[in-house]
Amino acid sequence: MHPAKSVIFFTTASGAGYGLLCLLIAGNILGMMPGNFWLAFTGYAVSYVLIAGGLLSSTFHLGHPERAWRALTQWRSSWLSREGVMALLTFLPTGLYALHHLFFADMMQGLMGLVGIIGVICAIVTVYCTAMIYASLKPIHAWSNGYVPAGYLLLALMSGLLLLNVLLALWGTTETSLQLATLLILGIGLVWKIIYWRFLDGSKSISTPESATGLGEFGTVQLFEGPHTEANYLMKEMGFKIARKHSAKLRLITLMGAFVVPFVLILLSLLFGSVGAGISLVLALLAAAVGLVTERWLFFAEARHTVGLYYGASHA
Amino acid sequence: MTSLPKNPPKKKLGLVIDLDICVGCHACAVNCKEWNSGGHSAPMTDTEPYGADPTGVWFNRIHSFEVENEETGGRTVHFPKSCLHCDDAPCVTVCPTGASYKREEDGIVLVNADHCIGCKLCSWACPYGAREYDEDAGVMKKCTLCVDKIYNPNLPEESRVPACVSTCPVGARSFGDLGDPESDVSKLVAKRGGYDLMPEQECKPTNKYLPPRPKKIGREGQAPELVPVADSSAGVIARWVDKFLSA
Numbered sequence: 001m002h003p004a005k006s007v008i009f010f011t012t013a014s015g016a017g018y019g020l021l022c023l024l025i026a027g028n029i030l031g032m033m034p035g036n037f038w039l040a041f042t043g044y045a046v047s048y049v050l051i052a053g054g055l056l057s058s059t060f061h062l063g064h065p066e067r068a069w070r071a072l073t074q075w076r077s078s079w080l081s082r083e084g085v086m087a088l089l090t091f092l093p094t095g096l097y098a099l100h101h102l103f104f105a106d107m108m109q110g111l112m113g114l115v116g117i118i119g120v121i122c123a124i125v126t127v128y129c130t131a132m133i134y135a136s137l138k139p140i141h142a143w144s145n146g147y148v149p150a151g152y153l154l155l156a157l158m159s160g161l162l163l164l165n166v167l168l169a170l171w172g173t174t175e176t177s178l179q180l181a182t183l184l185i186l187g188i189g190l191v192w193k194i195i196y197w198r199f200l201d202g203s204k205s206i207s208t209p210e211s212a213t214g215l216g217e218f219g220t221v222q223l224f225e226g227p228h229t230e231a232n233y234l235m236k237e238m239g240f241k242i243a244r245k246h247s248a249k250l251r252l253i254t255l256m257g258a259f260v261v262p263f264v265l266i267l268l269s270l271l272f273g274s275v276g277a278g279i280s281l282v283l284a285l286l287a288a289a290v291g292l293v294t295e296r297w298l299f300f301a302e303a304r305h306t307v308g309l310y311y312g313a314s315h316a
Numbered sequence: 317m318t319s320l321p322k323n324p325p326k327k328k329l330g331l332v333i334d335l336d337i338c339v340g341c342h343a344c345a346v347n348c349k350e351w352n353s354g355g356h357s358a359p360m361t362d363t364e365p366y367g368a369d370p371t372g373v374w375f376n377r378i379h380s381f382e383v384e385n386e387e388t389g390g391r392t393v394h395f396p397k398s399c400l401h402c403d404d405a406p407c408v409t410v411c412p413t414g415a416s417y418k419r420e421e422d423g424i425v426l427v428n429a430d431h432c433i434g435c436k437l438c439s440w441a442c443p444y445g446a447r448e449y450d451e452d453a454g455v456m457k458k459c460t461l462c463v464d465k466i467y468n469p470n471l472p473e474e475s476r477v478p479a480c481v482s483t484c485p486v487g488a489r490s491f492g493d494l495g496d497p498e499s500d501v502s503k504l505v506a507k508r509g510g511y512d513l514m515p516e517q518e519c520k521p522t523n524k525y526l527p528p529r530p531k532k533i534g535r536e537g538q539a540p541e542l543v544p545v546a547d548s549s550a551g552v553i554a555r556w557v558d559k560f561l562s563a
Contacts, residue, residue: 063434063454071412077319081412139443219385227377234445307445
């Protein structure tokens with residue numbers, strides 16, 4: 001599948017934004033957030049910039065961005081529509097809770113706690129909807145499975161944790177329990193990614209050139225001549241192919257950047273003093289940003305669509 | 317609405333494509349392009365049509381496949397492919413705007429170009445690659461089953477079939493109601509063992525394909541071979557020429 005930059009940016013940025021937002025709200029409800037106004041303020045600001053920036057960028061790849069509001073109408077059947085609706089809905093409880101957290105901490109604590117929990121659930125559901133846009137597409141074997149929603153949720157949480165560590169460090173504190181939690185999630189993320197790639201390399205679509213043409217009973221089927229001499233939309237959009245040697249390198253960048261390097265840097269941050277810890281947490285976030293964008297690029301580039309079977313692919 | 321019709325259409329208009337007959341001349345694709353350049357989803361945009369890298373929207377494309385078999389040898393099968401107007405059309409349900417819809421009255425799947433936001437998700441959801449994005453108009457396009465031709469009262473009755481059907485020089489394409497078991501197309505499908513493409517994708521396509529008939533191989537299972545010009549049964553002149561040349 002063709003990796004569109006706007007969609008890669010949207011899914012990684014909004015995922016990180018929702019992850020951070022959930023942690024800020026949950027952390028405050030559980031009384032684990034330091035009572036630092038500017039820490040919380042920058043936290044919410046970063047979350048909303050990432051979420052809104054991501055949503056905005058997702059409209060860039062549309063043919064008619066001015067009609068994007070129409071995408072809110074078909075939530076009964078469409079995961080893309082559900083994602084749009086949930087993304088907008090999530091602003092309400094999380095925004096209310098952010099205002100409460102920042103400015104009216106003493107008012108209606110019980111009720112606002114409930115609003116916060118609803119906000120966290122809405123944010124999680126939004127990320128789940130994003131993942132289901134892909135996981136619901138049966139023609140794409142790499143996407144149509146349970147690893148995909150698990151991964152989207154896991155990576156959103158992971159990038160949220162990495163962001164929160166950096167924010168704490170910028171305001172002069174570190175939180176050992178948060179660093180340990182980040183290590184745990186990085187470890188789980190690494191295992192998840194390896195399991196996903198093993199699945200991807202060890203399996204293929206149930207559809208074949210034989211089932212695509214229905215000619216299997218006559219023998220093995222391969223394309224003799226394509227319909228046109230030039231590439232068409234289907235080949236460019238769905239037939240995107242990545243060289244195996246490149247994919248191996250990019251997988252390595254993903255593993256190192258998104259998981260291994262941040263893991264080591266956060267381990268180091270536990271040993272260092274405040275400045276050293278801060279630097280290694282920032283570096284961990286930067287490495288993860290590179291790794292996660294590469295991960296999302298590969299998520300598209302490595303996915304094969306059944307339409308390829310009509311254009312010479314031996315499997316999908 | 318994006319959801320599939322609540323009452324599944326009783327009438328299911330669609331195509332039956334006979335792979336035994338198709339000669340791969342691409343006339344159906346050309347006439348499709350011609351009719352639809354002025355039809356329901358017009359224009360069928362071409363980008364750089366006379367440039368180095370021409371590309372454009374087609375609703376119907378003709379692939380050719382080679383089928384290899386050690387026992388019976390290879391054969392070439394020409395394979396026209398357009399929208400299959402599926403019963404369970406995933407391109408309809410994934411649409412976030414309701415622009416992509418299936419008609420309750422005849423099962424035709426269409427795109428409302430005024431509501432389409434050009435997100436391309438429907439083209440991802442279709443396992444067959446039946447939808448093509450129009451870069452110029454910023455909306456998705458697809459086969460309309462010539463909805464503007466098949467119901468057109470200004471045309472003579474026999475012309476009210478999709479452009480690809482009316483133009484096929486060998487009669488490899490049939491059009492009709494596949495929801496009615498008594499229709500000519502349904503009978504044809506039953507008689508010839510018509511089948512669905514990729515049934516495992518569970519889209520329940522309306523269009524059916526008829527398999528090529530078994531290949532004839534000579535009289536006794538042997539392909540006829542070239543024989544020498546002259547043997548004992550040859551004519552006088554041939555024997556004379558043979559004698560002259562052998563001398």
